[in-house]
Amino acid sequence: MARSAALDRRFHWWCLAPTLAVLAVVTLLPTLYLLATSLTPLNLTQPRTAWDFSQPGRNYTFLAADGRLHGSFWVQLKLSAWTVGLQMLLGFLFALLLNLRSRFLEALRTVFLIPMVLPPIVVAIIWKVLYTPDISPVHWALAALGWPMPALITHPAYALLAIIVADVWEWFPFTMLMILAGLQMLPQEMVDAARIDGAGAWRLTRHIVLPFLRGVLLVAALFRLIDSIKAFPLIFILTDGGPGTVTEVTNYYSYIQAFNFSYLGYSSAITVVLVSATVVLSAIIVRAVGWGPRSE
Amino acid sequence: MADLTRRTFLKGAALAGGLVVRPPAVLGQAKPFAGVTIRGSSFQHVFHTYLKEYLPEFEAKTGMTVDFAPQAFPVYNQRADLELSTQGSAWDFLNITFIYSGRWIGAGWFAPLDELVNDRNQTPREWDAADFVSGAQSSLVDARGATYGFAWEAGAMLMGAGRADLIEKAGLKLPETFDQLLKVCEATNGKDGVAPFVADKLHHWNWIPYLMGYGGRVFKDPPGNLTPTLDTPEAARAAEYYANLLVTYGPSGLLSYTDDQAMRAQLSGRANMRTQALGWLSPLAKHEESKVKSTVRYALMPGGPAGQFPGSNSHGFGIPVGAKNKRAAWAFISWAMSKETLRRITIEKGYTTVCRRSIIDDPAYRKSMTFNGQDVAELYLKVLSLGGKSGYMKYRTVPVFPQVGDKINKAIERIATKQQGARDAMKQAQVEAIEDLKKAGVKLDA
Amino acid sequence: MNRRAWERRLLHAAVVGLVLVILAPFLWLLQMSLKTQADIFAFPPKLVFVPTLEHYRTIWDTAFRRSFTNSAIVAVLSTALAMLLGVPGAYALSRARFRAAGSLTLWILVSRMAPPIAFTIPYFLAYRHLGLLDTRTGLVIVYLTFNLSLVVWLMRSFFDAAPRSLEEAAWIDGASPGQGFVRIVLPLSGPGLAATAILCFLYAWNDFFFALILTRTEAMTAPVAVVNFMNYEGWEWGKIAAGGTLVMLPVLVFSFVVRKFLVRGLTAGALRG
Incomplete structure (x- = not known):
């Protein structure tokens, strides 16, 4: 071949250089700034605190002693576990249901896009309506059946549940679509072979489909898990972290510290912890998808 | 064309206004x-x-x-x-x-x-x-x-009762003390589908008069000494009393009410009494959407054993x-x-x-402050003079109050939703407030 | 055979029923935006009513309209910029072998997945001095944090899936690598480009957090305007529903038009093969 590898290489570098340069400016620099801020007691009411590195560990010491922060970790854990679990389950069931060769069902798939492409803030408004006793058809219907429901979002036992339901509604189509895409790659021969061996629907699912989908399931779950750390609009609109701190996840607490109380330094320290969690989870995804160093 | 000239002229005028070193006298000039x-x-x-x-x-x-x-x-x-x-x-x-x-x-x-x-x-x-x-x-x-x-x-905080007729029907008067307030709530609860009490979620404003009425305070001696005093028995008692008002006698979903929503609940006659600044209560008598114009009555903010401390x-x-x-x-x-x-x-x-x-x-x-024959101006001026006299409102203007107020809000919510007893919730608020004030670099008593 | 047809019909009916249940919350908001205030508070809820466009008319006459323009401009610009910068990079990543590919991928994924507050704090602090608070430019730049990484992530998977034989044929005919990319690869990647651009647009349009913190009046976007409105008009549910509907309308239309590519875009990158 007449083409030189050097020419290729140069072209690729020219393509990649602007991307990386801009990406570095818009993401790496801010991350360094965030790290630096987390080492200062920055508080905008006191401008002198801006580059004060005299006690770099101070925020991290507060972090270890902050009960409300630890509570928020726990809330986060509950929220993530329930939403990801339910989304995987529902996503899987719906994917199985829709994975039949039928034009009609294929057309219907589009409809499932709606919850996940809606602006999250609109999703929050939708659920605010359903959770407001004065106008909610759900409250009305249950009351008419003689089973009145308390206002969920101000009830400590149900507030988190209310958020979970809304979040699952918004995002189970994502896991569904992922699993559906995975299912469509399932070789028909495998299914046929199992059928010939006399496998019923349950065994087919358990021994053929699930193992085949393992990679897809893992990646879908990880994506949802990382996303669940970002939960904001639903909490902002529905509960504001309350009642008390029942629905206050770490991300939300960090937001309050930074933008309600102006403790930007402390909030940065909390955020550094969140980013670290994102890095670890993303690393697992990269491994799972096999996009690590290539060995083709 | 005419439009264009006019716009150009306006632009020019705006420019000139910004450029001239000594601004011309604004008064008396047209536009x-x-x-x-x-x-x-x-x-x-x-x-x-x-x-x-x-x-x-x-x-x-x-x-x-x-x-x-x-x-x-x-x-x-x-x-x-x-x-x-x-x-x-x-x-x-x-x-x-x-x-x-x-x-x-x-x-x-x-x-x-x-x-x-x-x-x-x-x-x-x-x-x-x-x-x-x-x-x-x-x-x-x-x-x-x-x-x-x-x-x-x-x-100036007063009490406004949109459905004072219900209170009269029960043979009672507008309450003057916390005890009477409870009695009125109990006697009118559920009558006509009206919730006896309503409040918005800004407990750090609404609750403080109850705290002070029971003899408690937010800080030891503001603005000089900002050591929080939220873990006192008085604070716990006041918090318990107020949280009980909210859950037992408020409409469903009350804990998420904003100022406006609480006002709407009163305007539409779905809730009766509220203790808030007069600005939120006078619409009951004046607002065109008010359905309680003929039944609204006002009174001073009820007091407790330590006296009356309406917010101002x-x-x-x-x-x-x-x-x-x-x-x-x-x-x-x-x-x-x-x-x-x-x-x-x-x-x-x-x-x-x-x-x-x-x-x-x-x-x-x-004259304009006379609602249903009641001289509300007098009530109002009384509250203003109360607040000025002893300086009990000083707690509110210290720079760190927003943070401490947030701890109070959360504590009242925890009590009202029965996640914690009043004593524990207020103790937690105290600990959180102290931690927060330390973060802000405020000196506190040991 | 007859029994199977029956089963099929039954299944379809069940699926339609399920879809209706899933969509009910969304449809409820839609119908609410067309009801009068009195109808909204009516119990039992009226399913048949005389629709009114009153709520839409009133909110369209407020500052809400400006926020719409802002949203559209910011979303389009940030998408264009991200595509321009990201597509060549994605191509290079797909074709070349870089030793640092693993960490690069991680970096890109983290940028895309990081909680918005991680970028909001430093951007907020820096924008104070740069004069970029409450400007559309400021938002366009911030949206690059997630959109640029999104473009690289998605386009790379599209390019990975595209056969190399065509480019190689072009090279044999004497085309340079650049010409091969522009003349052969790009035109063939139409669907991938469309899906990616639309996803970028969606993410930028849907953003709430960045706009909440980084804008005030001048550059305020539609999602923030709706929330402001909601906080202000506590009980004006008709207007809130109308505002929400307006914000989601462009997104719905877009998604419907490109639904096929969208499904691919949403799942691509997570699946290899």
């Missing part, structure tokens, strides 16, 4: 601010609703456009705090919220107004800054005596230091706070909580 747009915000309040109705007149007279977009109380405070902290120029005028006044003025985020007030080219003599009630102005003035804002409201505060318009067009902003503020505008808002619209002495002393004002 001195043609083409200028100023932006402002405040928290939502009936005063602003009324003010906006007169705004077109001002815009026609000066040629400026005023983009005035109020927001809900917590949202406004948060966004304004954020914007002020950057010393940005997004807004030309803003409300100086009482609980933030110490923080915002102390940090130098508002511009002093004295120069504009004393400039006869900007402000006519008869505008008379001294006419503002000094008690209402005290949170808008700094230690050196510079003025940063002018008060449009002197808030004031809010005023000021100009952020980063504002682009301070002269235009002042033109707006001085118009909005002028004797004439305020008089019209009080007399024509029935706004009650004005801060100009000349209006308060006017018999027409007294």
Whole structure:
């Protein structure tokens, strides 16, 4: 071949250089700034605190002693576990249901896009309506059946549940679509072979489909898990972290510290912890998808 | 073509206005601010609703456009705090919220107004800054005596009962003590589908009179000593009492109510009593959507064993230091706070909580504050004098109050939703408040 | 055979029923935006009513309209910029072998997945000095944090899936690598480019957090305007519903038009093969 590898290489570098340069400016620099801020007691009411590195560990010491922060970790854990679990389950069931060769069902798939492409803030408004006793058809219907429901979002036992339901509604189509895409790659021969061996629907699912989908399931779950750390609009609109701190996840607490109380330094320290969690989870995804160093 | 020339002319006029070194006398000029747009915000309040109705007149007279977009109380405070902290120029005028006044003025985020007030080219003599009630102005003035804002409201907490008829029917009177309040709630609970009590979720304002009525306080001795005193038996008792009011006698979903939602609940007759600033209660008698005009009655905020401590505060318009067009902003503020505008808002619209002495002393004002034969002006002035006398409101203007207030809100929510007992919840609030104050570098008692 | 047809019909009916249940919350908001205030508070809820466009008319006459323009401009610009910068980079990553590919991928994924507050704090602090608070430019730049990484992530998977034989044929005909990319690869990647651009647009349009913190009045976007409105008009549910509907309308239309590519875009990158 007449083409030189050097020419290729140069072209690729020219393509990649602007991307990386801009990406570095818009993401790496801010991350360094965030790290630096987390080492200062920055508080905008006191401008002198801006580059004060005299006690770099101070925020991290507060972090270890902050009960409300630890509570928020726990809330986060509950929220993530329930939403990801339910989304995987529902996503899987719906994917199985829709994975039949039928034009009609294929057309219907589009409809499932709606919850996940809606602006999250609109999703929050939708659920605010359903959770407001004065106008909610759900409250009305249950009351008419003689089973009145308390206002969920101000009830400590149900507030988190209310958020979970809304979040699952918004995002189970994502896991569904992922699993559906995975299912469509399932070789028909495998299914046929199992059928010939006399496998019923349950065994087919358990021994053929699930193992085949393992990679897809893992990646879908990880994506949802990382996303669940970002939960904001639903909490902002529905509960504001309350009642008390029942629905206050770490991300939300960090937001309050930074933008309600102006403790930007402390909030940065909390955020550094969140980013670290994102890095670890993303690393697992990269491994799972096999996009690590290539060995083709 | 004609349109084009006109626009060019306007543009030219605006340019000239900005370039001339010594500004021409603004007063007396026709449309001195043609083409200028100023932006402002405040928290939502009936005063602003009324003010906006007169705004077109001002815009026609000066040629400026005023983009005035109020927001809900917590949202406004948060966004304004954020914007002020950057010393940005997004807004030309803003409300100086009482609980933030110490923080915002102390940090130098508002511009002093004295120069504009004393400039006869900007402000006519008869505008008379001294006419503002000094008690209402005290949170808008700094230690050196510079003025940063002018008060449009002197808030005074009263009790308003939209369905006083239900209370009378039960053979009772409007309550004067916490015990009586409970009795009235109990006696009228569920009557006519009306919830006896309603409140918004700003417990750090609504609850404090109950705290003080039971003999408690927020800080040891503000503003000198800011050691929180939230873990006292009095605080626990007050919190328990108040949380019980909310859950037992409030409408379903009450804990998420904003100011406005609580007012709507009263206006529509779905809830009866509320203890809030008069500004939120007078619409019951005056608002066109009010269904309780004929049954509303007012009373002083009930008291406890330690006495009566109705909340009082004031809010005023000021100009952020980063504002682009301070002269235009002042033109707006001085118009909005002028004797004439305020008089019209009080007399024509029935706004009650004005801060100009000349209006308060006017018999027409007294008349407009007579609802269903009841002289509410007297109740109102009584509250204002109570607050001024002993200085029990000082806790509110310390710069760290917003954070401590948040701890109080959360604690009341925890109690009201039975997640914690009153004692534990208040103890936790105390611990959190101390930690927070340490973060802010405040010196506390050991 | 007949029994199977029956089963099929039954299944379809069940699926339609499920879809209706899933969509009910969304449809409820839609119908609410067309009801009068009195109808909204009516119990039992009216399913048949005389629709009104009153709520839409009133909010369209407010500052809400400006926020719409802001949203559209910011979303389009940030998408264009991200595509322009990201597509060549994605191509290079797909074709070349870089030793640092693993960490690069991680970096890109983290940028895309990081909680918005991680970028909001530093951007907020820096924008104070750069004068970019409350400007559309400021938002366009911030949206690059997630959109640029999104473009690289998605386009790389599209390019990975595209056969190399065509480019190689072009090279044999004497085309340079650049010409091969522009003339052969790009035109063939139409669907991938469309899906990616639309996803970028969606993410930028849907953003709430960045706009909440970084804008005030001048550059305020539609999602923030709706929330402001909601906080202000506590009980005006008709207007809130109308505002929400307006914000989601462009998104719905877009998604419907390109639904096929969208499904691919949403799942691509997570699946290899």
